[in-house]
Amino acid sequence: MAGQVCFPPLVIRDDSLKCFVKIGAGGFGQIYRAKHMKWGMDVAIKLLIYKDGSTSSIHKEANLMFQGGNPNVIRIFGLYEGRVGELQLPLQSGLVMELMPKGSVAGLLQTLAAPPPWPLAFRMAHQIGLGMNFLHHLTPPLLHLDLKPNNVLLNDSLDAKITDFGLSRVAQSVSKCARERDEDEGGTLSYMPPEALQSINYKASKASDVYSYGVLLWSIITGKEPYDGAVSSLVRFRIPLGDRPDVTLIDCGQTEGLEDLVNLMKRCWDQDANKRPTFLNCVNATEKIFELHQRGLSDAVWDVLKQLEGDICSSLKSVQISRKPQNEVRPPVLSCVTGSLPKQETAAGYTNTVKKEPSPRPDALTPPRTTQRQTSTPGGFYINMSNVVGVQFGNNNSMNIVQKPRQRHRTAPSRVNTSENAQKKP
Structure with missing residues (x-):
């Protein structure tokens, strides 16, 4: 077109992106969310399906999609070439666009x-x-x-x-x-x-x-x-x-x-x-x-x-909270862990009780704060907590809350009489 200068679209590759998450799929391919490390912002990546197996048609036609700008047309930042964070996948092409949350x-x-x-x-x-x-x-x-x-x-x-x-x-x-x-x-x-x-x-x-x-x-x-x-x-x-x-x-x-x-x-x-x-x-x-x-x-x-x-919270209506029968036989649970286990620290003033291996030292002090390790468990999962409010998402699930007797710490005095202590003070 006479009088118009067309610049080649920016090519964005995996070395500029991280945290790929699949968020959808359409008639033209899958859609991922990722963070652009240099721009410091989340973007959407739409992988394109094409029959000839080459990227020539995408590069040829993409220039039409970079002309001008309009607040009611999705903004396209550039072309994508990469493996969406999975090295075993073949090289794929697509578009990098603004994320619409x-x-x-x-x-x-x-x-x-x-x-x-x-x-x-x-x-x-x-x-x-x-x-x-x-x-x-x-x-x-x-x-x-x-x-x-x-x-x-x-x-x-x-x-x-x-x-x-x-x-x-x-x-x-x-x-x-x-x-x-x-x-x-x-x-x-x-x-x-x-x-x-x-x-x-x-x-x-x-x-x-x-x-x-x-x-x-x-x-x-x-x-x-x-x-x-x-x-x-x-x-x-x-x-x-x-x-x-x-x-x-x-x-x-x-x-x-x-x-x-x-x-x-x-x-x-x-x-x-x-x-x-x-x-x-x-x-x-x-x-x-x-x-x-x-x-x-x-x-x-x-x-x-x-x-x-x-x-987002509508599934709370399906949550059932019931006390676990004392004589109930707990079925064997197989933990299926993929990659490194995510960690989530508890809020200040609260303590999560999780299943632990016996301590090699019987007199070891329990740390004031513990870390909850999360695993994916087929068929359901069990959570034991104290002094917390638990929320479980999903349908046809149940949460068993077991009330355990409070135990005095071994370093605590056997009895505290506040009235006697007050009289002894000068």
């Missing part, structure tokens, strides 16, 4: 089991439109071709950012992938335009992304997955015939501006691609709707963040 819109809808509060829902709709409008106005335009709730990520403030844009060209065709793996890619199939399902000679366009955006709006408004439970082959057959997600689930009288958003949604998924609006038209409409609810945004975000934090 609150997951995806799909995960949010699943956690809430309902649509987000209206101010947040309308902001999501607007931010997604802004991000897509930016991608479509690059030179050349960058099509997404797989826009869906899983590919919209959320930061700590629940701002929406688009990810996986352009990866269909880097890795493999989304439409072809969906045809090969209908059962695995049912979600992607639900967001594909009818023209992509009608002909193998389908040529993607901006209108393809607009259709997916319309279905995505329906998911945000209803909090549901389109065609949930339907057989993928039936979905493939019915969408080209004009079937769309159920609009009767939406009560437009619930809040101001919702009817306008529903009308925009219907225009976006029009059967005729030429009648669908551009993303600039979408942004102009969603901006006006969002402004009606902007005052309630802070409270809406705060409410959802509290629900997300509460979801």
Whole structure:
């Protein structure tokens, strides 16, 4: 492109990263979290699956994904080449991106089991439109071709950012992938335009992304997955015939501006691609709707963040605490330890009692603080503690708390009479 200077993307390797943790997987590969030692920050690494086994296509197409920047498009720091901390794995390639700690819109809808509060829902709709409008106005335009709730990520403030844009060209065709793996890619199939399902000679366009955006709006408004439970082959057959997600689930009288958003949604998924609006038209409409609810945004975000934090502790409801019968025979336990045992010191003023080998010195003093060693035990585990509150996560688990008689330390006096001591003082 004349007048534009393209710099080669930065290549980031394992010698700059540590603490690899797998956090998810998508249609294009696995996703890891790692810490960049020189930058001092956590990043996300998306490994890419490609059929030719080479990295040439990634290097060639990655330049399209580094043009400019937009607050509603995921930021890409560079290319990744490495083994994600495992020397026995083959060399792999991918992208190093900013980490989005609150997951995806799909995960949010699943956690809430309902649509987000209206101010947040309308902001999501607007931010997604802004991000897509930016991608479509690059030179050349960058099509997404797989826009869906899983590919919209959320930061700590629940701002929406688009990810996986352009990866269909880097890795493999989304439409072809969906045809090969209908059962695995049912979600992607639900967001594909009818023209992509009608002909193998389908040529993607901006209108393809607009259709997916319309279905995505329906998911945000209803909090549901389109065609949930339907057989993928039936979905493939019915969408080209004009079937769309159920609009009767939406009560437009619930809040101001919702009817306008529903009308925009219907225009976006029009059967005729030429009648669908551009993303600039979408942004102009969603901006006006969002402004009606902007005052309630802070409270809406705060409410959802509290629900997300509460979801972490939701498994506490399944914890059962019972006293262990005295005559119970404890089954043999096989400890399965991988790598070095993690250590966790107890808080000041508390003591953890753990199983120890007999001390070679009977008169050895017990240290005031001990270290709890954790092991992974198939089939369950036992924890004995004193003066602590124990919490166990998981389903169908139980915690046995054994009350043991208090024992006087051998160096302590047999009896303490505070009244006599007070009389002896001058």
